[in-house]
Amino acid sequence: xxxxxxxxxxxxxxxxxxxxxxxxxxxxxxxxxxxxxxxxxxxxxxxxxxxxxxxxxxxxxxxxxxxxxxxxxxxxxxxxxxxxxxxxxxxxxxxxxxxxxxxxxxxxxxxxxxxxxxxxxxxxxxxxxxxxxxxxxxxxxxxxxxxxxxxxxxxxxxxxxxxxxxxxxxxxxxxxxxxxxxxxxxxxxxxxxxxxxxxxxxxxxxxxxxxxxxxxxxxxxxxxxxxxxxxxxxxxxxxxxxxxxxxxxxxxxxxxxxxxxxxxxxxxxxxxxxxxxxxxxxxxxxxxxxxxxxxxxxxxxxxxxxxxxxxxxxxxxxxxxxxxxxxxxxxxxxxxxxxxxxxxxxxxxxxxxxxxxxxxxxxxxxxxxxxxxxxxxxxxxxxxxxxxxxxxxxxxxxxxxxxxxxxxxxxxxxxxxxxxxxxxxxxxxxxxxxxxxxxxxxxx
Ligand code: LLP
Numbered sequence: 001x002x003x004x005x006x007x008x009x010x011x012x013x014x015x016x017x018x019x020x021x022x023x024x025x026x027x028x029x030x031x032x033x034x035x036x037x038x039x040x041x042x043x044x045x046x047x048x049x050x051x052x053x054x055x056x057x058x059x060x061x062x063x064x065x066x067x068x069x070x071x072x073x074x075x076x077x078x079x080x081x082x083x084x085x086x087x088x089x090x091x092x093x094x095x096x097x098x099x100x101x102x103x104x105x106x107x108x109x110x111x112x113x114x115x116x117x118x119x120x121x122x123x124x125x126x127x128x129x130x131x132x133x134x135x136x137x138x139x140x141x142x143x144x145x146x147x148x149x150x151x152x153x154x155x156x157x158x159x160x161x162x163x164x165x166x167x168x169x170x171x172x173x174x175x176x177x178x179x180x181x182x183x184x185x186x187x188x189x190x191x192x193x194x195x196x197x198x199x200x201x202x203x204x205x206x207x208x209x210x211x212x213x214x215x216x217x218x219x220x221x222x223x224x225x226x227x228x229x230x231x232x233x234x235x236x237x238x239x240x241x242x243x244x245x246x247x248x249x250x251x252x253x254x255x256x257x258x259x260x261x262x263x264x265x266x267x268x269x270x271x272x273x274x275x276x277x278x279x280x281x282x283x284x285x286x287x288x289x290x291x292x293x294x295x296x297x298x299x300x301x302x303x304x305x306x307x308x309x310x311x312x313x314x315x316x317x318x319x320x321x322x323x324x325x326x327x328x329x330x331x332x333x334x335x336x337x338x339x340x341x342x343x344x345x346x347x348x349x350x351x352x353x354x355x356x357x358x359x360x361x362x363x364x365x366x367x368x369x370x371x372x373x374x375x376x377x378x379x380x381x382x383x384x385x386x387x388x389x390x391x392x393x394x395x396x397x398x399x400x401x402x403x404x405x406x407x408x409x410x411x412x413x414x415x416x417x418x419x420x421x422x423x424x425x426x427x428x429x430x431x432x433x434x435x436x437x438x439x440x441x442x443x444x
Pocket of ligand 1: 080083101124221223224225226260261262263304305306307308343347402403
């Protein structure tokens, strides 16, 4: 007899994990962007990553509209491209009129090649190389976010003979604790990122003597996957105090406050989505009051969401290749795993899964979803609640859009997945599957 596990949530209770266009059709099949997920899997092969264009566009618009409606000063949303970047995504983000954050010469190259306007690009990074800084300067990007005094010195040298100044921002480590995985906390004083507050004066002094660099902003990023709004308010206060110090002691006037990444996203049914409007209202109110208190005009408010722009739009599809019975459970071995999604192994991240062709079938067993890589830690999901699954079935994992493909590797020389964008019943390949030829393309 089929039993429903009491703690299992049917997909209807977890629609907030799936792309906005998701429907389960009358046969129980998963439809995204008007396309049948299993049919795409059979057509393009697996692992396959599907992105729903409407969900990405909606996330961009939600952030922009929320900031614009809550803050009376100027606002800008930059997409943090480390979450996911390829040519199609760069174009979509440009089309939505967001700015773009890059953290490497590679991300900058992809963005520029896709036609992303350089003026709307910011370059981040705690260890930008000389080559990367030269590349950014040559491209005429909108802002370089200086992370440390050595980088500042390098930039002073590289810009010495330029005819016009380069806009820069200072990233500070605001010394604010956050409640997220230790690997993705960045706001504390011992973080490798950002200038310690004690180094602010030294940076300011150097910037004052350097006419080839214009300080336009001040930046802090607290960490990723945050659900608590309070640290953002604390960060704004630290940033504004720093801005006041720059003004009062160094006669440096900044135009913008950048509070870094966006809100956390739910990965499992028990987690709820953050209210972007509440987030925008809190940071807008804190900034408005803080500017007033310190005698600043309303400074431009900049945010850099990555995960919350693309996570929900992405669904990963895998084929069950083999199974292994264990005394009290079974393992379903899939054709992907840590190569395309390292998050469970790296952060103990949790995901959910459904059978793409029997989404609403009753749950019959709790199984482990194990990846194909030669690593015992390659377990995508430790306890997945599924109907009885068979070899050949297609598994669909939601909230797979952020920090999966962008962190993907070719361990075991398994080629990286194909990526498809779906919209209005049509699917288009935006990144082909890696080939064996790609794997040897660099060998000499
Ligand atoms: N701005 C800066 C300076 C950042 O370092 C980050 C993320 C963001 C913005 C975007 O934050 P988001 O809106 O995505 O939370 N690989 C990890 C996440 C690393 C985040 C790194 N920095 C993960 O898979 O959870």
